[in-house]
Amino acid sequence: MGSPAGEMSMTDRETVACPVCTTSPCTPYLNARSYCIVRCDSCGLRYVNPQPSLQELEQLYADFDQGNQWRIGEEPFNRKVRNVILRYKQTGSAMDVGSGSGNFLRCLRQAGFEVFGVEPSLSGSAYARSEHGVETFHGTVEGFAASGTTREFDVVSLLNVLEHLKDPAAILSLLRPRIRSGGILVIVVPDARLHALVGETRKRFGFGDPFWMETPRKPLVGFDPPLHLCSFEPKTLSKLISRCGFEPVYLRNAPLIFNDDHWKNVAKRVLHVGTECIYWLAFRHVVVGYSTLLVARKP
Ligand SMILES: [Zn+2]
Structure with missing residues (x-):
């Protein structure tokens, strides 16, 4: 998934306060697919701002409403x-x-x-x-x-x-x-922390599209505008x-959901093992995954 909902509603987008702490000051974090993800200066939430309109989202989800997705194990x-x-x-x-x-x-x-x-x-x-x-x-x-x-x-x-x-x-x-x-x-x-860490590291090493925003079957979905509005x-x-x-x-850490994408499943398993190690080595104080x-x- 991931094609933007089109240009039709860009002017209808609404600037919002942080959905978690309700304050407004924020800093741009990532531009992708014609959306801007910002980071709240107060609580650190990364969220899409301005937000797509309800009409834009309804159109997006209507396009996505296909029966075959429901058979994924x-x-x-x-x-x-x-x-x-x-x-x-x-x-x-x-x-x-x-x-x-x-x-x-x-x-x-x-x-x-x-x-x-x-x-x-x-x-x-x-x-x-x-x-x-x-x-x-x-x-x-x-x-x-x-x-x-x-x-x-x-x-x-x-x-x-x-x-x-x-x-x-x-x-x-x-x-x-x-x-x-x-x-x-x-x-x-x-x-979002794990997804940010991987994306920012790839960016530092000069990868194009470090957050896989233009990759159809992206391995990490922490940032996925406009489907994901809060990270x-x-x-x-x-x-x-x-x-x-x-x-x-x-x-x-939540259990993993696997699908029919072999390499994405492999990436998830590797990340899961790594993050479980962090959890136990940090005496169960660090939950990241x-x-x-x-x-x-x-x-
Ligand atoms: Zn906030």
Whole structure:
């Protein structure tokens, strides 16, 4: 993925404050695909600014809404994330936001959870229902909240979703009432630190396109405008979650998702081994990796 959404809406783009700490001063970090990624001077979040308009994003995702993406295997990732969830919740109801194919919800259901998905893609929500029998709301979190629902869940997950959102704090605030007291929020996002380190090192050594912005099957997706609007790292993710009224209880490198790209899978494995070594050699104080898995509790 990765072609920009075109020139039509560039004038509609909106300058925004930092989605994590809400301050405005920022420094340009990377220009790519006609978008600018800036770094917040206060909290260090890297984010796309100005942001694409809602219309631009809707067009982009409509173009991406093809059925075949839902058949990509991700079972080992799903099982490993489920194992982390089971440390905190052994039973109850679970809602997955951006539930896609419903594969993750099927995996939770096998462990005894009642499951429900929210998925804006028509093909994804239809696939989840027809292939897995997963109950799914076809639409956005805003649409689900506006439906007047009073449902509550013990587990709410956003796996590789938060980085796509224009206003992640607003979405977490809409989700908070849907989580029972003592329930958990489960988040996976790419870890921008690793992606920045690799890109900046390649730049220093004179590589053209050091962040692989023009490479169709890029090995690192920490920066992927306009699909990824926020590039989190553990520090900024924890700050956002705390600001939205949750208590982080678990923060680790996320399990890897493999796909049909052999060399990308090899690169991920090598990076994963390296970052696991850093974690253990630093006496479990340094969490840096391809992606971050965070679990937070609603008090
Ligand atoms: Zn900030």
